Amino acid sequence: MAQHPSQAGCAEFQNTLRLNRRGFLKAGGLGLSGLTLSDLLKHEAHAGPAAKKENSVIILWMRGGPSQHETWDPKPNAPAEFRGEFGAIKTSVPGIEIVDLMPRCAKIMEKWSIIRSLHHTNAGHSAGDQILFTGHPPGTNPAVNVHPSCGSIVSEQLGHLTPELPPYVMIPRQVPGTDSTYLGVAHKPFETLADPANDGPFTLQNFSLVEGINDNRFNRRKDLLKSFDQLRTDIDNSGQLDAISKFQKQAFGILSSDKARKAFDLDSERSSTRERYGFIPRYNPMDPTRCSASAFSQRMLLGRRLVEAGVRLVTVDCRWWDTHVKGFDSMRNGFLPRWDQCYSALLEDLDQRGLLETTLVVAWGEFGRTPRVNKNAGRDHYPNVFSAAIAGGPVKGGQVVGSSDAKGAFPKDNPKTPQDVLATIYQHLGIDTQKHYLDHSGRPIITLPFGEPLHELA
Structure with missing residues (x-):
């Protein structure tokens, strides 16, 4: 019996991990905590001279797992129990349709592209986080990094683009998968901690x-x-x-x-710009769906400001897309209208500022959702196929990579792995994916165990 792509990918994952054990370079895994800024700077010096490249990356992290059916891979012709409650809308690129609640994104389809055949094999939130941020499998405690995040790799290999700013920033704080582990505290993300979505000055x-x-x-x-x-x-x-x-x-x-x-200084932005992204000055903290949906608009705007100033990699926490219960209601009244507004605003803003050519924007979560709607009008965890939006940098807009089957259950053609997306990020920034580091036990670990850049998007 032929293996499903996700099973084959898992086997490749394990085989590649066993094979890549040469050419390693030792990294300082100091494992320190409670450092001051001066301590952090001291350890960052071990990263070596900064690269000259000005390319940057914004990761829009849709933690919880956005449904492929309700975002970038609708199935309007599937039976109702798979199709869900939403329809599809034509985009500015003939032949490409997305969910009908994102008309602004549809109008600028020529600026961004879709990957519809992503897959892996782990349905746990934190385990999926680890796979997508590191390219390696999770450890026994999936909430704790065993391997460094892509941002930490960028910090270690490239260092500061500008000395006044950190190379790797999390807005507002770390999530599972984003730590530096054996690369040491020098390559942890700088956390804003302050949240741009909160009331009052940022x-x-x-x-x-x-x-x-x-x-x-x-x-x-x-x-x-x-x-x-x-x-x-x-x-x-x-x-x-x-x-x-x-x-x-x-x-x-x-x-x-x-x-x-x-x-x-987010408050120095013009009010018209903040409103274009979707500024909601006050929200109800007792409504987590509305909080999450309103929060990520201003976080995205801060991400744009940071890459414009010289931060190499910014991860924006856009949680919480975990739509088990009343999922269609949450997407209709919370997530999708705000995502439509702020994602389209971000791409247009970057383009107008001449930053889209140098800034790769990757929007994805740790997995997708089950093809069949559950009894609570939602969908459950599902890593067997999911989608991502990708724009900027080397990516040519208006493209679709891969496809899922008629029910959105498995890749139909051209299956892709999270490691392929990481390889695309690394290629854009000039990262050596074959470089090895010593983990805490002294074993040489390759930067990326497998994966090829998405050449279809170039």
Whole structure:
């Protein structure tokens, strides 16, 4: 009996992991915690010189698993128990249809493309997170990274594009799969923690702390560093204090940097721009569907600001697309109208600013949803086939890669894996996918165990 593509992919996954054990380079897996900014900068120095490339990536992380049927792969001709409650709408590209609740996205189909044949074999949220962010299988605790995220790999191999900003940012905070593990704390994402969707001004804690220090106090702290330098010269024959002084100075530089402040100053955006993305100044915190749906619009806008300023990879948490119960209601009244507005706004904004050619935008979640509608008017976890939207960078818009069968249950042709998407991200940024690192037990681990860039989209 022939293997299903997902089964074959799983076997390939395990075989490739066993084969790729050569050419490794040791990475500093320090496993430290509770670091200050100066500590983080100190360890980031091990990443080596920054690459000259200006390409960047925005990952729109639709955690929970968006339904392929209710987004980019509708099945209007399937029986009702598979089709669901929505129809399909024609797009600006002949022959391509998407769900009928995303008319704005349909009008700009020439700017973005769809992958309809993605698949893997794990139906757990955190396990899927690990696969899609790292390209490796999860460990015994899927909520904890065994292998570093793609953002951490980017940080380690490329370093800072601009010294005033971190190379890898999470908006607003880490989710499973996004950690640096054996690459060390230097390559963890910078978390905004502050959420652009919350009421009131958007203010990062580190910057607000520095703003509370007047010029005299700030200068006195720099004078203390000068005194520390003299103390080091007098008593430190080993040179161990050199790095402390150097990286504390860099920490002061970043926190007092106008470029960093401006990049994170979301409130400086014109109100018309914020409204175009879908600014909702107040929302009901007791309604998680509405909170999630309204939150990701301003998070996307902040993501655009960060790549424009020089952050290499930004992951925007667009959760929570876990539509088990009353899924059609959640999609109709919450997620889809807001996604339609802010995703189309992001692509048009990047294009108008001349950033779409250098910024690859990947929108996906850890899996899709079951082809058959459940008894609660929703769909359950389903990794056997799912879709993703991809735009910018090397991607030619108005394309569809692969297809699913008539019920949206399995890949029909040209099956693709999450590793293929990661390979596309890595190629865009200039990442060496064959580079090896030593994990915490000293084993050499390849950056990406398998996967080929999506040449169909070029």
